[in-house]
């Protein structure tokens with residue numbers, strides 16, 4: 497049966513895990529994590545010091561928010577995102593302020609965000625939905641104008657570029673996810689990338705219970721026995737096992753996973769492109785997009801019927817995402833009209849490197865038959 501998304505793991509990853517289990521013998525955070533950080537830094541073209549691996553993308557976002565936003569201050573964030581973005585903000589004691597998105601790009605609507613700025617606004621968290629790094633230049637102009645920090649939720653956008661620059665190689669604080677179904681996986685995992693020395697020192701310690709400068713010791717096989725702690729920390733470090741998986745995955749991204757994901761998205765676009773009831777997300781020009789998901793809008797109240805039809809044919813689909821401002825914990829006393837409209841239209845179609853072109857042809861045939 498076709499899967500909506502899937503971890504693509506092979507012999508190479510298995511052998512590297514075996515090496516850590518049997519040869520290295522240290523499964524916690526040690527030298528392998530340092531090597532994964534170094535590989536990521538080389539891939540992005542940034543300094544080794546600028547990459548901090550943690551156990552999930554959500555932890556990366558949590559530490560990033562906590563490093564730059566004090567308790568009870570506000571973070572502007574699109575409601576149309578995975579719950580992680582919100583939980584990361586509230587876990588840091590900050591307040592997520594729900595903003596609307598643009599209907600075509602599904603990225604944050606800065607005019608709407610501007611209306612929600614208060615004296616407590618400290619940061620804007622933008623989400624590269626479905627790997628589309630839309631309006632990022634405008635986001636940085638906006639942040640400068642309003643004196644805000646920028647946290648990029650780039651969970652979907654590892655390997656993508658904006659104007660030939662890799663996401664993570666520029667900007668303020670960029671957070672990636674390497675969970676099981678992302679562009680690359682480390683099993684579970686995430687990374688914070690920034691060149692802000694103050695933020696780096698906070699997040700490096702915070703992932704290891706805030707024990708000062710423990711990371712460097714661990715990369716050399718040592719531990720801190722005499723140490724100080726000056727703030728709240730967490731057990732958010734990455735394990736050597738996960739780093740070993742991530743290193744192999746990174747080496748496969750540009751040769752295997754990226755081209756395959758791009759090819760499948762293009763095929764969907766060709767086969768559904770003339771269907772008046774299917775609207776693809778508008779992608780930023782000058783971008784290289786490795787799609788983590790393919791989510792389209794189905795017009796004229798036909799989304800739920802189509803979802804049922806596809807599931808009858810054993811084609812799984814998803815809804816990314818239920819808007820956060822509709823959840824009890826994050827409920828707003830205002831509406832976000834575009835987000836609420838898009839939520840009723842959006843459907844995610846199967847996409848991962850093991851899907852074949854004939855699978856996509858079959859899926860598109862069912863969609864075109866149903867909608868025409």
Ligand SMILES: Cc1ncc(COP(=O)(O)O)c(C=O)c1O
Nearest residue numbers: 552553554578580651673674675
């Ligand atoms: C937009 C977005 N943000 C954050 C995350 C969190 O990543 P993780 O699952 O690694 O915690 C995800 C992952 O699903 C995501 O899709």
